[in-house]
Amino acid sequence: METLRRVEHIMGLPISVDLRDGDAALAERAFAWLREADAQFSPFKPDSEVSRLDRGELSREELTPDLVEVLSLCDWYEQSTGGAFTARVPGRGLDPCAVVKGWAVQRAADILRQGGATTFCVNAGGDVVTAGEPEAGKPWRVGVRHPDLADQVSVVLGVRDGAVATSALYERGQHILDGRTGLPVTGLLSVTVFSDDLAIADTTATAAFTLGKDGIEWAASQEDCEVFIVDEDRRVYSSPGLPVHIC
Amino acid sequence: MKRAIPVLALSVAGLVPVWLYSPGAAHEGELTEVAAPEVPQQQQQAAPQTTTSAPKATGSTPTPQQQQQQTQQQQTPQQAQTRSVSGPAVNTSEGTVQVQVTFQGTKITDVKALRAPNSNPTRMALPLLRESALKAQSADIDTVSGATATSDGYKQSLQAAIDGAQ
Numbered sequence: 001m002e003t004l005r006r007v008e009h010i011m012g013l014p015i016s017v018d019l020r021d022g023d024a025a026l027a028e029r030a031f032a033w034l035r036e037a038d039a040q041f042s043p044f045k046p047d048s049e050v051s052r053l054d055r056g057e058l059s060r061e062e063l064t065p066d067l068v069e070v071l072s073l074c075d076w077y078e079q080s081t082g083g084a085f086t087a088r089v090p091g092r093g094l095d096p097c098a099v100v101k102g103w104a105v106q107r108a109a110d111i112l113r114q115g116g117a118t119t120f121c122v123n124a125g126g127d128v129v130t131a132g133e134p135e136a137g138k139p140w141r142v143g144v145r146h147p148d149l150a151d152q153v154s155v156v157l158g159v160r161d162g163a164v165a166t167s168a169l170y171e172r173g174q175h176i177l178d179g180r181t182g183l184p185v186t187g188l189l190s191v192t193v194f195s196d197d198l199a200i201a202d203t204t205a206t207a208a209f210t211l212g213k214d215g216i217e218w219a220a221s222q223e224d225c226e227v228f229i230v231d232e233d234r235r236v237y238s239s240p241g242l243p244v245h246i247c
Numbered sequence: 248m249k250r251a252i253p254v255l256a257l258s259v260a261g262l263v264p265v266w267l268y269s270p271g272a273a274h275e276g277e278l279t280e281v282a283a284p285e286v287p288q289q290q291q292q293a294a295p296q297t298t299t300s301a302p303k304a305t306g307s308t309p310t311p312q313q314q315q316q317q318t319q320q321q322q323t324p325q326q327a328q329t330r331s332v333s334g335p336a337v338n339t340s341e342g343t344v345q346v347q348v349t350f351q352g353t354k355i356t357d358v359k360a361l362r363a364p365n366s367n368p369t370r371m372a373l374p375l376l377r378e379s380a381l382k383a384q385s386a387d388i389d390t391v392s393g394a395t396a397t398s399d400g401y402k403q404s405l406q407a408a409i410d411g412a413q
Contacts, residue, residue: 014401145393168394
């Protein structure tokens with residue numbers, strides 16, 4: 001089996017696949033799905049299903065099961081955060097991107113698994129899904145970027161089959177809005193969530209961010225989620241179950 | 248609701264120094280002086296607006312159950328003993344809440360909700376978070392988790408170096 005590495009920019013994200021036991025055709029299937037997902041769910045493409053729904057051209061009954069799934073995830077997290085996390089920020093169009101990203105990348109990883117791959121690492125803009133062991137007996141070493149120092153990590157997680165997502169402010173500026181106020185959220189610098197599934201990990205990280213400091217306890221109490229959170233005072237809060245890798 | 252459980256847990260936690268304290272005759276007065284200020288402070292941090300619904304846990308008026316615990320503690324004053332303590336059942340607007348806190352000596356090792364309303368999507372597992380200072384390291388890693396959204400950001404990122412794409 002060959003090792004294959006490929007990077008492509010889809011959904012505005014650099015997506016890297018490090019596939020240790022698959023072929024180029026399998027990797028292409030995963031990337032093809034991500035391009036499809038972008039075409040279907042992007043609020044920036046006028047003919048996407050999301051844009052058509054937002055313009056009232058589709059009724060709820062006409063939606064694809066995939067979009068219904070994405071919207072129910074959005075609703076669940078909106079309820080759970082009391083509206084801080086929302087796909088419908090007042091004055092803006094429907095934007096389910098925060099859920100779509102992790103959800104679509106998790107499905108890309110599932111495509112690799114279903115295609116027979118057992119050992120791979122997919123990284124989509126810093127959100128990671130891993131499978132198997134890159135070396136016998138060793139987990140994938142997933143470094144969590146230091147919020148202030150781009151070339152350093154603040155912790156390393158050892159992950160076999162799992163997902164790690166980080167929501168942070170260091171690069172995008174203040175891009176995460178509190179749905180209750182429409183204002184940029186403050187309080188946290190970086191929220192990292194480890195879970196079995198990237199849709200859960202990624203949405204939990206983003207939703208926690210929208211809650212500010214209240215998000216620390218909220219995220220840690222989510223089922224099957226372990227957290228590593230840095231607040232604006234550079235204090236770190238981590239779950240005892242976090243799979244910290246001792247280098 | 249989300250706040251009620253931490254408040255209850257902290258209230259139970261606040262009682263522990265009281266229960267674990269083995270007073271000598273000369274120190275009897277310290278029981279309330281030492282323990283009492285701690286509890287309201289913790290409650291304030293956790294949920295300032297729920298103090299009215301929080302149980303009274305100042306330790307100044309022990310219930311018969313507490314007195315019994317105290318007596319047991321005096322008889323077996325082992326420091327690193329594991330014990331579970333159940334807090335009072337408290338009625339909230341969404342149902343009855345009761346927590347159990349497990350201690351190893353004076354350290355909390357587990358908190359669980361004995362009774363909690365089943366009102367989804369509230370989750371009942373109460374996390375015990377570790378708090379530490381932020382550290383920086385340049386470790387050997389396979390991939391990087393971080394918020395890398397832009398192409399420019401990616402080009403300069405650790406992940407790009409790992410992908411060999413610089």
